[in-house]
Amino acid sequence: MWIGCSDSRVPAETITNANPGDLFVHRNIANLFSPSDDNTMSVLEYAVRVLKVDHVIVCGHYGCGGVRASLLPLSSDLPHVNRRIAPLCALSERHREELESFTELDARANRLAEMNVLEQVRLLRQTAIVRDRDEPPLVHGWIFGLHDGHINVLASGYDHARKTKDDARLTHASLEAV
């Protein structure tokens, strides 16, 4: 399953060289995963429980207009967009100090785009739909560079699964030691 941005320059199949039938795609402004939104949640539920996907990929991109908008004064003409990007505004507020270290707005927006991907990965891993499956799907966080065509992996589902298993083993071992 793919969660990507609506931006026409980031078509999921094209940038991954996938074929029809390969990806189950959900796209919205700034690739946000909103647990309170039935559109997003129904796509995830169907992908995980019916299609039984093994991988959920959140793919952001540098130069994202939605992410950039969250760093600028909100426009009163765009009430729906404003509501959608509210979590992004909150995220930028939480990381205000680091973001303000970038003087250029574009650089600040690109760093926030990375933080946004990691945040959506975190939220996805927390949802019951992902967590409660016997073999949970791996959640990955990627970011695409419009300028170079490269995909950077910001969060690997493989690393996370390994770490979770190691943590469980350690907890088990320390319990046995007690």
Ligand SMILES: [Zn+2]
């Ligand atoms: Zn975008």
